Structures are given as C-alpha cells and as structure tokens.
Amino acid sequence: MTQGTPIPTRLVTDLGxxxxxxxxxxxxxxxxxIVFGSIGIGLLGGIAPAITSETRAFAFxxxxxxxxxxxxxxxxxxxxxxxxxxxxxxxxLPAKYDRWSLIGQIxxxxxxxxxxxxxxxxxxxxxxxxxxxxxDQSLILATPIALGAMTGLWCERSGIINIGIEGMxxxxxxxxxxxxxxxxxxxxxxxxxxxxxxxxxxxxxxxTLHAVLSIRYQINQIVSGVVINLFALGLTGFIRSExxxxxxxxxxxxxxxxxxxxxxxxxxxGDTLFTGRPLHFLMYLVVFLTWLVMFxxxxxxRVRSCGEKPHAAETLGINVIKIRYQAVILGGFIxxxxxxxxxxxxxxxxxxxxxxxxxxxxxxxxxxGKWTPWGAFAGALLFGFARALGSRLQFLDVSIGDFGIPxxxxxxxxxxxxxxxxxxxxxxxxxxxxxxxxxxPSK
Amino acid sequence: xxxxxxxxxxxxxxxVTKTFPGVIANEDIDLTLNQGEIxxxxxxxxxxxxxxxxxxxxxxxxDKGTVKVRGEEVKFAGVGEAIEHxxxxxxxxxxLIPVFTVAENVILGDELTNGPFLSMNxxxxxxxxxEEQYGLIVDPDAKVGxxxxxxxxxxxxxxxxxxxxxxxxLDEPTAVLTPGEVDDFFAVVRSLVDQGxxxxxxxxxxxxxxxxxxxxxxxxxxRIAGTADPATATQQSxxxxxxxxxxxxxxxxxxxxxxxxxxxxxxxSVEDERSVMTVNGFSAEVRxxxxxxxxxxxxxxxRELVEAITGMRRKAGGTVEILGHNATxxxxxxIAELGTAHIPEDRNxxxxxxxxxxxxxxxxxxxxxxxxxRRWVRNTSAVHDEAEELVEQFDIRTPSVDVxxxxxxxxxxxxxxxxxxxxxxVDLLIVAQxxxxxxxxxxxxxxxxxxxxxxxxxAVLLVSAELDEILSLSDRIGVLYRGRLVxxxxxxxxxxxxxGYLMATGSTPDTEEVAS
Numbered sequence: 001m002t003q004g005t006p007i008p009t010r011l012v013t014d015l016g017x018x019x020x021x022x023x024x025x026x027x028x029x030x031x032x033x034i035v036f037g038s039i040g041i042g043l044l045g046g047i048a049p050a051i052t053s054e055t056r057a058f059a060f061x062x063x064x065x066x067x068x069x070x071x072x073x074x075x076x077x078x079x080x081x082x083x084x085x086x087x088x089x090x091x092x093l094p095a096k097y098d099r100w101s102l103i104g105q106i107x108x109x110x111x112x113x114x115x116x117x118x119x120x121x122x123x124x125x126x127x128x129x130x131x132x133x134x135x136d137q138s139l140i141l142a143t144p145i146a147l148g149a150m151t152g153l154w155c156e157r158s159g160i161i162n163i164g165i166e167g168m169x170x171x172x173x174x175x176x177x178x179x180x181x182x183x184x185x186x187x188x189x190x191x192x193x194x195x196x197x198x199x200x201x202x203x204x205x206x207x208t209l210h211a212v213l214s215i216r217y218q219i220n221q222i223v224s225g226v227v228i229n230l231f232a233l234g235l236t237g238f239i240r241s242e243x244x245x246x247x248x249x250x251x252x253x254x255x256x257x258x259x260x261x262x263x264x265x266x267x268x269x270g271d272t273l274f275t276g277r278p279l280h281f282l283m284y285l286v287v288f289l290t291w292l293v294m295f296x297x298x299x300x301x302r303v304r305s306c307g308e309k310p311h312a313a314e315t316l317g318i319n320v321i322k323i324r325y326q327a328v329i330l331g332g333f334i335x336x337x338x339x340x341x342x343x344x345x346x347x348x349x350x351x352x353x354x355x356x357x358x359x360x361x362x363x364x365x366x367x368x369g370k371w372t373p374w375g376a377f378a379g380a381l382l383f384g385f386a387r388a389l390g391s392r393l394q395f396l397d398v399s400i401g402d403f404g405i406p407x408x409x410x411x412x413x414x415x416x417x418x419x420x421x422x423x424x425x426x427x428x429x430x431x432x433x434x435x436x437x438x439x440x441p442s443k
Numbered sequence: 444x445x446x447x448x449x450x451x452x453x454x455x456x457x458x459v460t461k462t463f464p465g466v467i468a469n470e471d472i473d474l475t476l477n478q479g480e481i482x483x484x485x486x487x488x489x490x491x492x493x494x495x496x497x498x499x500x501x502x503x504x505x506d507k508g509t510v511k512v513r514g515e516e517v518k519f520a521g522v523g524e525a526i527e528h529x530x531x532x533x534x535x536x537x538x539l540i541p542v543f544t545v546a547e548n549v550i551l552g553d554e555l556t557n558g559p560f561l562s563m564n565x566x567x568x569x570x571x572x573x574e575e576q577y578g579l580i581v582d583p584d585a586k587v588g589x590x591x592x593x594x595x596x597x598x599x600x601x602x603x604x605x606x607x608x609x610x611x612x613l614d615e616p617t618a619v620l621t622p623g624e625v626d627d628f629f630a631v632v633r634s635l636v637d638q639g640x641x642x643x644x645x646x647x648x649x650x651x652x653x654x655x656x657x658x659x660x661x662x663x664x665x666r667i668a669g670t671a672d673p674a675t676a677t678q679q680s681x682x683x684x685x686x687x688x689x690x691x692x693x694x695x696x697x698x699x700x701x702x703x704x705x706x707x708x709x710x711x712s713v714e715d716e717r718s719v720m721t722v723n724g725f726s727a728e729v730r731x732x733x734x735x736x737x738x739x740x741x742x743x744x745x746r747e748l749v750e751a752i753t754g755m756r757r758k759a760g761g762t763v764e765i766l767g768h769n770a771t772x773x774x775x776x777x778i779a780e781l782g783t784a785h786i787p788e789d790r791n792x793x794x795x796x797x798x799x800x801x802x803x804x805x806x807x808x809x810x811x812x813x814x815x816x817r818r819w820v821r822n823t824s825a826v827h828d829e830a831e832e833l834v835e836q837f838d839i840r841t842p843s844v845d846v847x848x849x850x851x852x853x854x855x856x857x858x859x860x861x862x863x864x865x866x867x868x869v870d871l872l873i874v875a876q877x878x879x880x881x882x883x884x885x886x887x888x889x890x891x892x893x894x895x896x897x898x899x900x901x902a903v904l905l906v907s908a909e910l911d912e913i914l915s916l917s918d919r920i921g922v923l924y925r926g927r928l929v930x931x932x933x934x935x936x937x938x939x940x941x942x943g944y945l946m947a948t949g950s951t952p953d954t955e956e957v958a959s
Binding site: 308317 | 497500502503521522523524526532534538539540541542543547550551552553554556559560561602718
C-alpha cells in the first residue's frame with residue numbers, strides 16, 4: 001500500500017468539457033450563418049422588390065376544384081428573408097446558445113423548399129401549382145434511392161464498402177424483367193411477383209459475388225464494386241438484346257396501384273399519398289425494418305460491431321466473416337428490390353442502364369444521412385424532391401422577363417442549400433471505423 | 444510426475460508450444476492457476492506472454508500441449524468456447540467499440556433479448572448490479588469513446604464479469620494508468636480475488652508484481668525462465684531473471700552543468716484536432732546540459748506541445764525560441780537544421796516509414812544532404828555505409844540494413860530512431876515517450892544515450908508518461924496539467940507522491956488534507 005499523500009484517481013481526459021470548452025471562434029457555424037445572412041439580404045434587397053405581388057396559390061387537391069392556399073410571393077420572400085437574417089444573427093451569439101443557432105439553421109434550411117417554390121411560381125406564368133402532387137412525385141422518385149441507401153447501410157455498417165449498388169440494381173432489373181418477359185408476360189399477373197422475387201434473388205447473387213471477392217479474397221472493395229457495376233452493365237445489355245427483345249414481350253404491365261386501408265381515406269393527402277404502387281410502399285417498410293433490426297436486435301448490434309472494430313467482436317466470440325457475408329447479401333436483396341422497381345413498377349420494360357446512377361445517388365444519400373437509416377431516408381427524399389421539382393419546373397416555364405430560367409437551375413437549389421448545411425451546421429459525418437478493411441481472423 | 448496434493452487448479456497448462464512462421468513464441472510452457480490467487484506472468488516484450496494467454500483464451504491453437512480448466516481438458520475452437528468455460532480476458536489494447544455505449548459493449552456477443560429485440564433495460568440493471576458488487580462504477584449509457592482510460596478498463600472488467608468469468612486474464616492492465624489509478628485498480632483486483640475469482644496478471648513492471656502477486660512465473664524468449672515467490676523476490680532478482688543477465692537499474696548520472704538557454708517557450712497555446720486548446724499558456728526554458736522532464740497524465744497536452752515545438756503543428760499563440768532563433772513559424776525541417784533532434788512519441792506514425800529499409804530510415808533527416816545525395820541523385824552506397832556503421836555502433840539487431848524496418852522488434856525500431864537522431868550535432872534534443880513498450884534492456888540503453896547527450900552539452904526536453912523514467916533522468920521536472928505547467932521541481936527532491944498528486948489534480952495538497 002502506498003503511504004503518504006492519498007493520490008486522487010480522477011483522470012484528466014475530459015479536456016474541453018468545462019473550462020477549456022472551445023471559445024466562440026470563427027468556425028463552420030458562423031460561416032453558414034454568414035451564408036444565410038447574405039441570402040437573406042439578397043432576398044430582402046434584391047428579390048423582394050423585383051418580384052410580383054400578384055397572388056399565387058399552392059393547390060392541395062387535384063383539379064377541377066382544388067383546395068388551394070392563396071399567397072403573395074412578395075410577403076413569403078420577405079418573411080423568409082427576415083428569418084435568414086435572424087439565423088445569421090443567432091450564429092454569432094456566445095457558445096452557450098449554440099443549440100439555438102443550430103435550430104435556426106435547420107429551420108432556415110427547411111424554409112428553402114417553400115422559398116424555391118414561391119420564387120419559381122412567382123416567376124412563372126402559371127398562377128398555381130399542386131403541392132401534394134409534387135410531394136407524391138418526390139416520394140416515388142425517392143424509392144430506389146432510399147432502397148439503395150439501405151443496401152449501402154447494411155454493407156458499410158458491417159465494414160464492407162459497396163459502390164456496386166448501381167450494378168446490383170441494374171442486374172436485378174434486367175434479370176427480373178427477363179424472367180417476366182420469357183416466362184409470364186402472357187399468362188397470369190402472378191408471374192410479375194415471381195419476376196420481382198427473381199430480381200431480389202439476382203441482387204442477392206451479385207452481392208454474394210461482391211462478398212466473396214472482398215471478404216474471401218480480400219480484393220480491394222472499390223475495385224470489386226466497380227467490377228460488379230461493369231459486369232451488370234454488360235450482362236443486362238446482353239440480356240436485353242439477346243433475350244428480352246427476341247421474346248417479343250419487351251413491354252409488360254407494371255405493378256398495379258393499391259390503396260392503403262384507412263390512410264387513403266384521409267382528406268386532401270390520402271388519395272395522392274396513400275394510393276400508389278406496392279414496391280414504393282414496401283420501401284417504407286424496408287427503411288423501418290432496417291432501423292429496427294440494425295439498432296434493436298442482437299444481430300444488428302453484431303453487424304455494427306463488425307463495421308467498427310472487428311477484432312473486438314472476435315474476442316467476444318462473434319464470427320466476423322459470417323456476419324459480414326450475411327449483411328452484404330441482405331443488402332443485395334434490398335438492391336434487388338430497387339432493381340425490380342425500375343423494370344417492373346416505374347415502367348414495365350428494360351432499357352440499357354435504366355438505373356441511371358441511382359445507386360451512386362443512394363450512396364450519397366447514405367453519407368448525407370451519416371450512415372443512419374432515417375438520415376439516409378431523408379437524404380433520399382431530398383434527392384427525390386430535387387428530381388421531381390426539376391420536371392415540374394419544366395412545365396411551369398419559369399422566366400425572368402424574356403429570359404427563361406433553365407429548370408436545371410432550380411433543380412440545383414435544394415442541393416446548394418443542403419451542401420451549405422451539411423458542410424457547415426451538421427458537421428462531419430463519421431463512417432464506420434473499420435469500413436473497407438479486410439479482416440483476417442486469428443489462428 | 445506426481446500430482447500435487449490439494450485442490451485441483453482452476454487452470455492447468457502443460458507443455459504448450461506455439462510457433463509462428465520463423466518464431467517459436469512459446470516452447471513447452473507449464474502454468475497452473477489456483478482458485479483465488481493472483482498469478483503474475485512476467486517477461487519482456489516478445490517473451491511470449493501474450494501468445495500464451497491467447498492460447499488459453501482460444502484465440503490461438505497450440506501446436507502441442509494441453510490446457511485443463513478445472514481438471515477437464517479443453518481444446519477451444521474459438522473464443523466463444525473459452526468464454527463458456529468461464530475464462531475472461533482484459534486485453535492490453537482494449538477491445539471496446541468507441542461509438543457504442545457501455546451497455547452495448549458489455550452485452551455484445553452475449554446479448555440479452557426479449558423476443559427478437561435487445562433488452563437494454565435488463566442489461567443496464569445487470570451491469571449496475573455487477574458494478575456495485577465489485578466496485579467498478581461506470582455509467583452504462585455513457586459512450587465508451589468519451590470515457591477515460593481507467594473507466595474503459597472498468598468496462599472491460601465488467602464485460603468479463605458479465606459473462607460470469609471466474610478465471611480472469613489481465614494483459615498489461617496497468618500500462619495505461621496513472622499511479623493513483625494503479626492503486627485503485629489493485630484494490631479492485633483484490634476484491635475480485637476475495638470474491639473467488641482467479642487471476643492471471645501479465646506485466647513487465649516489477650514494482651507491481653511484488654505488490655500484487657501470490658505467485659510469479661517469469662518468461663524469457665518463449666520459455667519459462669523461472670518462478671519466484673513474491674515474499675522473497677526482489678526487483679533486482681526478477682529483472683535478472685527476465686533479461687537473463689544483471690540489469691543496472693540506477694541510471695548512472697552525474698551532476699548537470701546547465702549553460703545557455705537552448706529552448707525558450709513563452710505563453711504557448713496549441714489546439715488539437717477538435718479545436719480544443721490543449722496547450723494553454725505554456726512557458727518553460729531548457730538550458731544546455733540539462734534534462735527537463737515533463738510529467739503529466741496523458742492527454743494533458745503533451746502530444747500537442749511536442750508537435751508545436753518541433754514545427755509539426757500550428758501554434759495558436761505564443762513564441763518558441765530555439766538556440767537563439769525565433770522558431771515559432773519555422774517548418775520541422777528548418778527546426779531540425781538549427782540543431783534539433785526529435786524522438787517522436789509514436790514511432791510508427793512519425794518516426795519511421797514502415798515499408799522503407801532500415802538504411803533509408805537511418806537517413807530520413809538528412810537524405811538530401813551530402814554525402815547521401817548529390818543534387819537530385821541519391822548516393823545509395825553512402826546511405827548503406829552509414830546505416831551499417833550505426834547498426835554496429837548502436838547494437839541494432841537486424842538481419843541486414845536492407846530489410847523493411849517494420850520487420851524489426853519495437854526496441855530495435857526505437858534504437859534506429861535514436862541512432863538517427865543522435866548522430867551529428869545535436870544542441871537540443873526533444874524526446875517523447877522514448878521507451879514506451881520497450882523491454883528493460885532497451886530502456887537501459889536508451890536512457891544511457893540520452894544522458895550521454897546531456898553530458899556532451901545538449902539541452903534535453905523529455906516528455907514521458909512513465910513517472911519512474913522522469914524521476915530517474917530529469918534534472919528538473921515540470922508537471923503539465925491541462926496544457927500548462929503547474930509546478931517545477933528539482934529532479935533530486937521530487938517524490939512520486941508529490942508529482943502524482945499534482946498530475947492528477949493540478950494543485951498541491953493543502954495542509955488540512957496532509958494532516959488527515
């Protein structure tokens with residue numbers, strides 16, 4: 001036993017928590033504040049005086065007699081401009097008000113959507129636009145992105161990088177529709193569901209290939225993903241020209257609309273939002289189940305441990321290799337479902353490269369969501385909204401004077417706002433620590 | 444052979460041999476552990492302690508030999524089976540997942556479920572029970588990454604206890620603790636033994652062995668070098684057994700003859716990666732011919748301080764003057780050219796290029812100068828000759844100077860850095876954790892080299908988490924607490940207790956506390 005002075009045991013690793021807390025510095029939060037402030041000044045000084053004060057309307061029901069919200073674009077722009085200035089001011093309060101500044105910036109970001117809509121509507125010739133319909137379109141277009149993001153989550157949370165999501169989706173879309181075309185186009189609608197099942201299995205098969213390459217043979221996971229993408233592109237091109245086209249049924253009947261019980265009876269939104277195609281609704285279920293399984297079950301805990309520190313998992317008797325295989329293949333099934341959406345729900349047919357980079361956008365959504373299911377889902381919604389907005393604005397014919405603003409410009413705006421926020425307010429996303437590192441068990 | 448009378452040992456290892464390609468890590472090892480005892484396993488790095496316990500724990504399969512648990516022979520196919528047999532291990536490098544909570548870390552692999560779902564409430568309750576039973580208090584909902592090292596260690600113990608382990612293997616558990624925490628830890632270990640657990644305690648710190656062990660087994664080069672009784676053994680006898688020759692403990696050190704100020708740091712502030720000011724108003728002077736030791740619990744700004752002085756990290760404020768030059772804004776290379784040598788804290792990250800040969804690593808600080816390069820062309824034969832000479836001079840054990848340096852042992856890697864940095868003119872030597880993870884023999888050697896440099900007139904700034912190292916080398920000792928010096932002592936007068944208290948609290952005990 002030690003004699004003399006008792007030595008206290010408090011370890012001093014909590015630096016930065018009390019007296020050494022970061023002083024109010026000029027950091028991310030302030031830069032974002034300045035950006036919002038500048039936008040606010042621009043809105044109040046530049047856009048508000050120039051914009052029409054004629055009444056515009058957001059419609060909430062389909063024509064001919066829609067429920068609509070009348071508004072004056074000028075008022076909206078002024079109000080949002082003031083909110084942005086307040087947000088900027090909040091960013092420069094002392095550090096202990098940091099929470100308020102964060103809330104302000106999140107609110108400011110969310111206001112970006114009505115702002116974009118109001119400005120584009122004010123600049124267009126059309127007096128109203130249907131908001132619920134736009135929302136519905138956003139959700140539909142978010143389907144493959146959200147599913148792809150769940151694929152990415154399962155793989156990366158287990159420690160395997162997957163940039164082959166695109167290829168898994170495309171391969172599944174091609175193989176699934178091929179099954180439908182040659183087996184069932186003419187016969188009962190039940191074949192469509194069998195074809196969808198085949199697509200899911202095809203996604204799982206491609207994921208198995210990725211798993212074997214990157215887990216068993218420890219090939220660089222990026223390379224393995226690229227291989228999957230190239231392989232799927234070539235394979236499906238071959239399938240289309242050599243199997244689907246000759247079969248004579250290159251167009252089929254996609255999944256039919258279903259109306260969710262009870263929910264579809266809700267006034268205004270029910271008819272549009274809760275009546276739709278089955279795979280789209282399945283997507284919500286997949287997101288929910290991904291969250292539930294990953295964060296509330298023993299297996300999910302093990303998957304996450306393998307992505308963070310596989311050696312620690314091994315010392316607790318967990319079979320890292322097995323868990324990684326399971327997670328990657330599960331992800332593949334989800335990618336297969338996304339593929340089926342392309343070729344059997346969005347339309348019934350297969351075109352070369354019809355996934356059109358949705359798999360990569362899914363990865364971006366996953367990273368945007370900081371590797372969490374709900375965050376990734378929010379990311380998918382944002383990307384879906386941007387796409388829906390783009391096509392909507394083409395109809396609205398937005399112009400300043402004689403100069404027609406390309407719809408791509410407005411399509412870009414949601415991303416711009418997001419970039420500012422993700423880079424600034426929300427801070428850095430941290431990937432699973434062991435991601436991309438092959439694992440060799442002890443012997 | 445006769446069976447010893449008395450109770451069956453809870454663990455009985457017989458004739459275990461384990462080889463890795465080219466290395467015999469364990470050869471014919473016998474080891475027994477009785478119910479309720481602390482059996483210390485002592486040995487230098489690379490003596491085979493970790494291999495042996497990994498065999499016991501089922502991570503490695505032995506080539507030969509048997510392991511019996513409570514009289515029953517076992518052949519574990521994996522860790523899971525070892526855990527089922529009541530063996531728990533606290534690894535030297537904590538096997539915790541920083542982004543998980545304490546409760547998640549504890550239940551991982553042995554989850555409590557309610558139907559298909561995790562039952563975190565039940566887990567919390569069980570963890571709290573264990574914590575109270577053994578005096579290991581940690582908040583089950585805290586994130587492990589936010590905990591101190593000592594708390595993380597408690598989580599590791601709770602993990603093992605949660606799995607109802609009654610044979611606990613503790614692999615170098617005290618390496619990361621402060622002197623005060625070590626005492627606490629020993630109290631916990633004793634309470635575990637009192638409650639019937641049996642413990643294998645691995646360490647290379649002799650002081651601890653004598654304080655805690657019931658029995659001692661010493662390993663050397665993969666074999667059993669001997670056993671000792673803590674009642675009769677001394678630090679000297681154990682060290683000799685460990686190293687295989689007589690070890691000199693007391694560093695031979697003459698009086699310091701301080702000269703000109705070689706390093707002057709004024710009001711230095713440095714931020715870490717998280718923008719926290721971890722060095723905050725640090726001022727100190729180091730004179731030629733003296734060793735100024737900086738003691739402190741790790742994480743109090745040592746790393747940032749050294750990186751700032753050597754030019755590796757931007758300074759948020761203050762000035763650094765090296766050998767009469769203002770070095771506040773100089774690059775590491777410029778600072779080195781002033782006559783500064785730096786032995787960095789993390790040899791693999793900042794001291795060596797692992798895939799380069801020993802020879803290339805020997806000239807990392809002068810590869811572009813004559814004779815090692817002429818204009819843009821390297822002179823590899825000059826590099827080779829220099830390396831051969833230094834390997835000879837510093838007694839570095841390597842098959843040749845052309846092998847990649849990461850094939851060498853830690854001690855030899857560190858010697859390469861020492862050889863490189865201490866060759867040529869050195870007026871200021873900055874040394875961080877110079878003997879971390881090294882064995883007794885290498886430590887002895889490196890300490891001698893540092894003293895030699897001081898005697899030849901260099902100023903030495905020594906940063907170390909090992910209080911013994913600071914005490915035996917330093918002429919003056921400063922205590923770093925939350926980024927500033929909270930006290931400076933004369934090296935000859937300072938005591939462990941005094942320094943330890945200051946390291947942990949940042950203040951000296953007031954009179955009332957001493958009286959009580």
